[in-house]
Amino acid sequence: MHIVERFLGYTRINTTTNQEQGSLGIMPSSDGQYKLATLVKCQLESLGCIDITLHDNAILNATLASNSNKNLPTIAFFGHLDTSSECTADTHAKIVQYNGGDISLSENITLSLQQFPELAHYTGQEIIVTDGTSLLGADDKAAIAAILNALQFFQDNPQIEHGKVQIVFLPDEEQGLLGAKEFNVKELNADFAYTIDAGPIGEFIYENWNxxxxxxxxxxxxAHPMNAKGKLVNALLLANTFITQFPSEERPECTDARQGYYWMKKMVGNSAKTVLNIDIRDFTEDGYKQRNEYVRKQVEIFNQNNNDRAHLTLTDRYSNVLNFLKNSTLPIDLAISAYKDNNINPNIVAMRGGYDGAVLSQKGLPCPNLFTGAHNFHSIFEYLPVPSLIAASNVVQSIIMNLTAHERV
Known part of the structure; x- marks a missing residue:
């Protein structure tokens, strides 16, 4: 099966994550994710994989058995089944031959070259787009297609040496990395892994937020407003006063690159009780610790001035993948070599966000992030150049083949 045919088949299954169901701990949060996992399970069987397991929560894992006599590390590749909830409509994907200019998605919706000038890089290529009523879902169905296409390559070329490869597809990445948090990496028994969940061709991520x-x-x-004087203490105003204690230049809208921030993300309540949610982000471990300490200090100062009316709860969400690659650069080196083997210039990006690999790394499975080839994730203007999708699969193949040069001592 051609990689484009695989991908288009996946887009026909609506796997939009369901925020309401996910918030209740239901996984998969949408039936389409299990339906897609069932289809992929059958395809994995036809590609000669073993130990294929589809769990009730839609986590799907399988093994490509080693054909080598060497004692090689075990590698794993991850993709996610769900698509983001910005759009819930079914995907109507189509392939266009791009010869420059704008792309008409439908009568009233246009993928504009002026708005997305990077389109010009793909002149002369086939590009997969939607009709403008939904996401394309290359985030992350392109990963599933790329991985299975790589497996097909090894099935078609049994003479090519490779080690043991683990394949995992997770549900509900798009709402708090739920699938990765649920997954048991110890049962996988892999040395390191890659997610395929980055953007355009060449993008390579092994650094993200703490x-x-x-x-x-x-x-x-x-207090009733008619006799509130001297009695009413408005919790909404307390929260507003607290927010002003934070540096205005360290908000998400004022930072980029490796600059951390405090994001006043959500405030809910009334005059009696108000709850403020703050996201804390920093690329360095020391910077992250300092930001946590800064929040603690601001609560302490606030309480000194306001009769202990603020209560703080701090929790860690995920860590920088780079924290877990300090003792071995093999996953990074292998990926960069694979990019270069395929004449792809590695574009190393520090990701201002999180991905499944952050959770997996924290659990003991170092996990950089490879490109899917797609642009404009979470948008109706998401698009996927066909050569970029093929390149993503070729990189997976090269990583697997190059690992044979790294026998355990």
Whole structure:
């Protein structure tokens, strides 16, 4: 099966993550994710994989057995089944031959070269787009297609040496990395892994946020407004006063590259009680610790001035993948070599966000992130150049083949 045919088949299954179901701990949060996993399970069987398991929560894993006599590390590749909830409509994907200019998605919706000038890089190529009513879902169905296409390559070329390869597809990445948090990496018994969940061709990620959440609960004092003087303590205003203690230049909208931030993300409540949610982000471990300490200090100062009316809860969300690659650069080196073997210039990006690999790395499975080839994730203007999709699969193949030069001592 051609890789494009695989991908288009996956797009026909609606796997939009369901935020409401996910918030209740239901996984998969949408039936389409299990339906897609069932289809992929059958395809893995036809490609000669063994130990294929589809769990009730839609986590799907399989093994490509080694054909080598060497004692090689075990590698794993991950993709996710769900698509983001920005659009819930079924995907109607189509292939266009791009010869420059704008691309008409439908009568009233245009993928504009002026708005997306990087389109010009793909002149003369086939590009997969939608009709403008949904996401394309290359995030992350391109990963599934790329991985299975690589497996087909090894099935068609049994003379090519390779080690043991583990394949895993996870549900509900798009809402808090739920599938990765549920997955048991010890059962996988892999040495390291890659997710395929980055953007355009060449993008390579092995650095992301150290991320945490602060929840500050403000307790006010209720009173009827007709006799509130000297009695009412408005929790909403307490929260507003607290927010002003933070540096205005360290907000998400004021930072880029490797600059960390505090994001006043959500505030819910009334005059009696208000809850403020703050995202804390920094690329360095020391910077992350300092930001947590800064929040603690601001709560302490606030309470000194406001009769202990603020309560703080701090939690860690995920860590920088780079923290777990300090003792071995093999996953990075293998990927960069694979890019170069395929005449792809590695574009190393520090990701201002999280991905499944951050959770997997924290669990003991170092996991950089390879490109899918797609652009404009989470948008109706998402598109996927066909040569970029093929290149993603070729990189997977090269990593697997190049690993045979790294026998365990």
């Amino acid at each position: 991320a945490g959440n602060a929840v500050v609960t403000f307790t006010g004092q209720s």
